[in-house]
Amino acid sequence: MSQVSTLPRVTPPASPAPAAGRLTVVFTVAVALTVAVAVVHLTQGTSAVNAVDLLRLALGGDDPGAAQVLVGSRLPRLLAGLTVGVALGFAGAALQSLARNPLASPDTLAVNAGAHLAVVAAAAVGLNLPALPAGVAAFAGGLAAAGLVLLLSAGGSSGPTRLILAGSATALALSSLTTLLMLLFEESTVGLFAWGNGSLVQGDLSTVAQLAPVVALGVAGCLLIGGRLDLLALGDDTASVLGLDVRRTRLMVTLLAVGLSAAAVTVAGPVGFVGLCAPVIARLLSRWVPGLHRHRILLPLSGIAGAFIVLGSDVVLRATLGGEAGVDIPTGVATTVFGAAILVWLARRQRDSGPTRRPPAARPNAGRSRTRLGLVLTICAAATAGALVLGMLAGDTWLLTGDVVNWLQGRSGVAYTFVLDQRYPRVGAALLAGAALAIAGTTVQAVCRNPLAEPGILGITAGAGVGAVSLLTFVPLAGIWTMSTVAGGAALLTFALVYGLAWRGGLSSDRLVLIGVGVSAAGLALITFIIVRSDPWNTAKALTWLSGSTYGRTAGQLLPVAIALLVLTPVVVLARRDLDLLSLDDDTPRVLGVRLERTRLIALAGAALLTSTAVSAIGVIGFVGLVAPHLARALVGGRHARVLPVAALLGALLVSLADTLGRTVIAPAQIPAGLVTALVGTPYFVWLLWRSRTHKAATG
The missing domain is CATH 1.10.3470.10 (ABC transporter involved in vitamin B12 uptake, BtuC)
Known part of the structure; x- marks a missing residue:
């Protein structure tokens, strides 16, 4: 049985008073860290406005230039990051509880890919949708994708490998359709490539202002059904005995999670793996903080962690590469690399869960003649x-x-x-x-x-692509044999990385696939x-x-x-x-x-x-x-x-x-x-x- 195929069952805390104190400390520290990152985030940008100017403005100073930069650029970007992080944190935690699988997220369930396709399709046919109608289209696309993946993976309960493979295949197909539309309607979809990798660039506050209430409603809905999620964690049969309508609860959780993910995609595009990382970080703390596993506590902490991850990634990106990089390079690239590392770490903790080894079509005794x-x-x-x-x-x-x-x-x-x-x-x-x-x-x-399994799922294709694209970019006049040598060397290095990470007292095929998917995502980013x-x-x-x-x-x-x-x-x-x-x-x-x-x-x-x-x-x-x-x-x-x-x-x-x-x-x-x-x-x-x-x- 896989160590990561199911989530821990709900158990009551042993000592309520110490648990309450620890919870207070955890939330206080989490909020303080997020506020600190948000303050640093406001000081970054392409203009000359710095922290001193913003502080003077906050104390009542009159600086029209600083105020214009703050309201027109930095505040919308900050609020977009907060909105997206909270939405994806809540959505990821809800989906993981729904599937009882810590690898479930808006990315692995192809929710983001479906929502992205819907938004690009609307742009391709010439519809310049406002934020709310675009959010409705994204919701429809995300819901259809999530429903297909959950259907193929038996709701996620059949193990992490099947969930990841079903989600990866569905996301690849939807991404292919999205890419096709962007190539055929390049003028109508200009600018959507960077946005499609999760960009926090905002022209004004209008998009965030329209979708923040939607996220707030989704957050409130998740908190209201938090008790039902606690019961659902006990198992469908036990929850039914305790009077829970399991089917209705699953439907409500799916709708809320997809709605939150669609809102996040509408604001900033598909910001990769935040919905995976934030709940995982929150659940890890439950080992030391009794009571944290309860959903009315877990969900808000996941939302705070999501905001911290998005803003922190954006801060690191701009601090490392400069303010201009925040405009050109999507924040989702950084969160995807971080999320891929979390996926690899989770995969290394799991044992081989014994998936279906041979598909029905592959009959070993067929065709002997x-x-x-x-x-x-x-x-x-x-x-x-x-x-x-x-x-x-x-x-x-x-x-x-x-x-x-x-x-x-x-x-x-x-x-x-x-x-x-x-x-x-x-x-x-x-x-x-x-x-x-x-x-x-x-x-x-x-x-x-x-x-x-296939070479692409094991990350080999992405590794070769990194080598080839790097050479094309930095040495455009390189010859054919140089290209093949660099691509081959990068593929071998990627293979060595995946194989080495998957080795843990033996080679587990499930672990190899999961780690390959994580490395492949990082390579494409x-x-x-x-x-x-x-x-x-x-x-x-x-x-x-x-x-x-x-x-x-x-x-x-x-x-x-x-x-x-x-x-x-x-x-x-x-x-x-x-x-x-x-x-x-x-x-x-x-x-x-x-x-x-x-x-x-x-x-x-x-x-x-x-x-x-x-x-x-x-x-x-x-x-x-x-x-x-x-x-x-x-x-x-x-x-x-x-x-x-x-x-x-x-x-x-x-x-x-x-x-x-x-x-x-x-x-x-x-x-x-x-x-x-x-x-x-x-x-x-x-x-x-x-x-x-x-x-x-x-x-x-």
């Missing part, structure tokens, strides 16, 4: 070849097969030669990157013994920071890279991926028997003479290198390493001798079709291939979660 395998390989190879031909023909300029034949023979005209010279590196990059990601995903799933810091107005560059695109690929960029496939694929194929054993348990490989840790290390390192070369060639692409192995196992069974070639072909086919579709549907505009794979892969992933959920319920 060599004839079936040959037929599947033939069909997949033909489909991949067809995707190659289609990729060469389709685009903003449609060609005929005869044009391609003439080009291959050097007899095509200047116009067609130019088109095909630009197109074939893109088609090749998609095919090679897809195959590399599929083989890497197959390896990762076998080693982790988790059918829902760093990518955003680098891009926004270096070129804040070029959001198209950021969105295109983060979405995975073959745009502007050259023939030389195909070589690292091709070499990685030629070198590492035979290694993985030779280790196919070991992968079969690793996917079973820890004991069987040891009994049969497999050096478990060395094999794991080599396999994951190979997966990291394959992923890094794919990222350097095509950018950050998700779900290929998840979907392709699953489809392969569904077609030919679970033996890796059969899965690997089929998965490689399916991965190449998936990315190639996604790239062609993205180049063709709205030509001459383009949709990055990564967005298409996310939109295609997410429904499949949701189906896998639902199947494994129902399968577990049927066999449990």
Whole structure:
């Protein structure tokens, strides 16, 4: 049983008088720290107004310039931070109690992603919504996302891994839709990239003034049902016996938490992981302060902690990088890095909770016939070849097969030669990157013994992205091999970090996935920071890279991926028997003479290198390493001798079709291939979660 899959049950304090004294001390210290941070926050900014000027103004001095700066810029930013922090603190604590899972939060339940999508969609269609209508739209989007994630994760009670994976997949799909809208409607959504990462920049007090009452009502509602949450913590059956309407209570908590999260998103965009960190910090204090676990005490303390985290992150950000950084760099970048550290810490405290190891579609005994395998390989190879031909023909300029034949023979005209010279590196990059990601995903799933794992979820993709984006930003003239080397080195370092953090007297697959998700979130936040810091107005560059695109690929960029496939694929194929054993348990490989840790290390390192070369060639692409192995196992069974070639072909086919579709549907505009794979892969992933959920319920 996981140490973090459930929250501690409510127990009465042993001594009320000392407990009251400790609670008073805790709240006094928390409020004092928050006030101190707020005072420091007011002194920071881009203008020359300093603490002395503000103090003179507070004592009745007449300084119109200082007053204008205070009212027009600094006070709105401070109040926005307080509003967002309190809202997310309350929302996170309520969601954790609802799911009885300390990893539940507006981020992990995709509430923020759903609310963000709703606001961007309104802007994309030209609706300039005031704060309150925008909040209603954000509420609808957040509620739909939270409902889906809770449904797929059995309300969060099935363990932290399933909750995180369901939330991550849903958030990725919603973020892909959001990114697509921002790319297609760049003029209508200008400025929403930084806001989409949690920015406290406010033009005036109007937004905070309209939504602060909404947050106050949500806070009051949470406090009113605090007693019901105490009963709910005892378990559904016990709470029902004690007269609690469990279903109604869960509905009320969900509505209140989503409403608070939507209000926070409307004010400042999705400020990452505050709703996770604030309640965790508050609950940690309950070990030393009896009575703190009661929700009418826990909820306000979580709100204060949330305000402290938001304002503290903003203070540290501007103190480190200067006042101008507060305008360009979203505060959510800093809170996401901090929250990722909290997620990693929580993951390290948990034991393997034994998730569903094999999805219903992955029947190990299916497809034993060599004839079936040959037929599947033939069909997949033909489909991949067809995707190659289609990729060469389709685009903003449609060609005929005869044009391609003439080009291959050097007899095509200047116009067609130019088109095909630009197109074939893109088609090749998609095919090679897809195959590399599929083989890497197959390896990762076998080693982790988790059918829902993939290189992106383990942070390898984000690590390679950090290396590649850093090189593109700081050394724009770097060559292809330098790019691949840096991306590969960053991926290996990220893999080493995740593996080292996950190791605790052995490697737990659940712990590896949770830590990978945390490191991946931190990596994506760093990518955003680098891009926004270096070129804040070029959001198209950021969105295109983060979405995975073959745009502007050259023939030389195909070589690292091709070499990685030629070198590492035979290694993985030779280790196919070991992968079969690793996917079973820890004991069987040891009994049969497999050096478990060395094999794991080599396999994951190979997966990291394959992923890094794919990222350097095509950018950050998700779900290929998840979907392709699953489809392969569904077609030919679970033996890796059969899965690997089929998965490689399916991965190449998936990315190639996604790239062609993205180049063709709205030509001459383009949709990055990564967005298409996310939109295609997410429904499949949701189906896998639902199947494994129902399968577990049927066999449990």
